[in-house]
Amino acid sequence: MIVLRRRAYTWLRIVPRCGRTLPRPQCRLSSTTASPTSSQGASIPPPWAGFKFQLDQIAPRFDINADEIQVLEGPEEFYETLRSKIRNAKTRIYLSTLYIGKTEHELVATIHDALSRSPQLKVSILTDALRGTREDPQPSCASLLASLAVDFPAQVEIRMYHTPNLTGLRKRFIPKRINEGWGLQHIKLYGIDDEVILSGANLSSDYFTNRQDRYHVFSSNRITDYFARVHHAVCSISFLLEISDSKDTVSYSLVWPSSNLAPSPLHNPKRYISAATSLLLPLFSPSALPTPALSNPENNNASTTTLYPLLSHPPTLNTELPALRTLLSSPFLHSYTFTAGYFNPHHLITSSLLTASSNCKARGTVLTASPSANGFFNSPGISGLLPPAYSHLSLRFLQRVRLANASIKLREWQRGTVGEKDGWTYHAKGIWTYFLSKSQDGREDRIVGPGATVIGSSNYTSRSYGLDLEVGALVVTDDEVLMRKWKREEEGLREFTREIGERELEGEERKAGWRVRVAMWIVKLVGGSL
DSSP, rough: OOOOOTTTTTTSOOOOOOOOOOOOOOOOOOOOOOOSSTBBBBBOTTTTTHHHHHTTTTTEEEEOOOHHHGEEEEHHHHHHHHHHHTTTOOOOEEOSSBBOOOHHHHHHHHHHHHHHHHOOOOEEEEHHHHTTTTTTTSOOOHHHHHHHHHTTTTTEEEEEEETSOOHHHHHHHSOGGGGGOOBBOOOOEEEEEEEEEEEEEEHHHHHHTTTTTOOEOOHHHHHHHHHHHHHHHTTTTEEEEEEEEEOOOOOEEOHHHEEEEEESTOOOOHHHHHHHHHHHHHHHSGGGGGOOOOOOGGGGGGOEEEEEEEEEEEETTEHHHHHHHHHHOOEEEEEEEEESSSBOOOOHHHHHHHHHBTTTTTTTEEEEGGGGTTTTTTTTTTGGGHHHHHHHHHHHHHHHHHHTTBBBEEEESSSOOSTTTTOEEOEEEEEEEEEEBBTOOEEEEEEOOSSSEEEESSOBHHHHHHHHBBBEEEEEEEOOOHHHHHHHHHHHHHEEEEEEHHHHHTTTOOOOOHHHHEEEHHHTTTTTOO
């Protein structure tokens, strides 16, 4: 657990920005697949036994069964799974998301039908206030969800989180959409009865059809209960969507209930941040688990899979950064794949990736969206400059890879072109880490698949850790069936990628022009972030 202060994280090693040019490393790393045990000797404890102890000092811990985790492959499966579970919901639905698309009438109708069939069903929906009202007074996420609150006032609660970073003159003068650059509710948790889906996907048509993300279903009452506590904690420091029902029209407003556990972020942002920190800290502290109701320490050895919930609540709390650093600093790390649709990793993550792969210590692969798979490709206005801005950041990263003598390859994901027939966008984020285990005879064997992965809402950027509210999970396993699931997931994403290098990014077609560089500078100057 880290409680952020100014000058935080100085204890992490940072790779220097400058240095003499070194040749690219010539690494000879094994790519064979083998069992984690050797036929010539009994295997010693798995390599993650050591860093599990470290993770226990960072975040709460759940020991679960590997077969309680289902890995979904694509947006259509995600949508059908979500609707099916909502359709059959009996007691609770909680949805934390950036926004629900203003035209998602089918999804809302599914929730409506479930509420009609089950009077005991309670529905809680949390979105971001800025993104959820972006289109007002035209149809928006807020107006769509208001219909549920009108029809089921005793069963439905709609909450909207507002960042404490956008107040006063900023809030008054910065236009809609651009104002979202000052912080958002970015959590994606989709809980139905005793199951919860962790994802990076929002709830709109592109995320259900042609926008690639990641999706893990956890069929565990303990996990679902825990994330319900997180969801409701954030709801208790968010605005309430209140209905005003007159004879002719239905209108709504965002109000700050007196029962909320913090003052309004618009009136007293400092006290709001302090109260929010006090509320969330116990949920994500290592001491939060195990407890007799949530985990049985006596059975820890029987479980092969462990889940660690992760949080980023700027500017005070972050457990994701130290958890990722722990993964990447393991002496048993063989290789890793890191992915982010918007590739602008926080400088400490960049340093950890470089350190892990420097001098051939571990082979690294980074997957990111090509410009034509970026959701802002050909977007009007300043947002249209984002794809070339991310290409410029990719070039900077590869330059640092070369200077650090690191064995990292950058691959861009593309499946058609955004805006054209059969064109997809790429929004997946996370990391898969492969570890080496040693048998008693000293032989090193490659494990059948990743031994750990991180799944959740974070894009791992300075924005994620400096502005947005994020939740995810680090899952560690030695279960070979689950490892193979993660390997298939990773390979499914790699299928649509190709390697890209400095020369191509420096070419005329990809080189960032002056407008891109000026826009990046202005965003940083006024306190926003990519």
